[in-house]
Amino acid sequence: MMKRLRKLCDNEGVNLSEDIIMETLHHLPSKSLARFKCVSKCWQIYIADCRSQRWRPRPDFIGIFYQKRKHSQIRFFFESNNHNIDLDDSVNVLNRGVYIVASSNGFLLCTKHRKEPRVYCVHNPATRQYSSLPKTKICMEGDIAVGFICKVDNPNKDVILFTIVRYEIPRRWDELQLTVTIESFSSETNVWTANSIIFDAPLRLCPLNWDITSSASSAGVINGVFCWLDQVGRQITVYDSVYKCFWALEFPEETVSGCRCYLGLSGRPFYFALNYGKEINVWKLE
């Protein structure tokens, strides 16, 4: 008993050293860090330091977000250790099930509506922060091709920059099209803008998936260039958001026809890789 009393007294002054507090803060998610800035002025300084280090590239965090069927848990698959984490909990802040439309750098683009989505939100599963975007200008009734790129602009202030691009797949996709309307949103302006592009040569805008029931796939984005894999039309549709131009790249002739493939991108110069299960074709865009 005496020992216990003595112990309690000793502990009145338990003051952890700065480096231990910093080390502990490193293990907290960003949302808690932001909240604990209110603890004291010292903690605010520690946390600012912590956060500035947080956005360093983390090679062990390479993986993909995925979602099974509709309205089910959103999960993250870590490539490095074959490990899944459930993000179900964090998406609950959105009140009801959401569909992942696209993901970029750890951020998710979600929508509640499977059909004719006009309201999107950007969600950060790590901090549980989300922001709903204004309603889109255009109502797209058919399949929609979406592209999303998000990056951290200022880690101290939790500022992210993102761009969303979308276009509609015409119902009669077998017909040649002369124009496409690209609707895009930038977090810098906070408005949706629509922009019609007239093609140099007519092209087909096909559904992006063989499986019509699954939602259209999102674009791979590299240096402001959005690339969609069009399996039906055996082409890659490309939108350059810097030069505001749109074109289609046909698959090289030697590629196997009729089977499912996946697109990988790498810059610059652009390399495309198509994975056909057994083989991977890589080609360079010149």
Added chain:
Amino acid sequence: MASSSSSSKTGLKKMLTLKSSDGDEFELEESIVIQCQTIKHMVEDGFSLIPLQNVDTKTLTKIIEYMKKHAEKTESNKEEIKNFNKEFVKGSFDDQFELVSAANYLHINGLMDLLCQSIADRINNKSVRAVREIFNISNDYTPDEEEKVRDEHKWAHEGGEFDESLD
């Protein structure tokens, strides 16, 4: 490790004595103790009795328990170690603070990681007020200043109730 080669040659395990701040002595095999960088360096300097002025008997006992278990670590007992770690971090905040200070002083990296993660997990959902209490921090913001910091990160203060408890 280099320092264990001498023991294999003689067939005898080299023993070390750790002395807590309360004066209690613990005799341990060198191969166990060298997980701790601070002691490893002292051993390399030729010490065999190591006084630890910053670590009391209660804390040292726990730390030795940790080092013994982790010295047994192999490919096949991962699950066992995991369960051990889980049990190990179950004490009060004050106990954990004592341990983490000792682990930091002794430079036992694995234990530092384990404890920091455990403390972080436990405070993750706590209110700002509870965190101040737990860490014994006085609030040096004026109400206006605090409000301003809070406003900058409004989203972080939303999303349900935070835990006010201190354990």
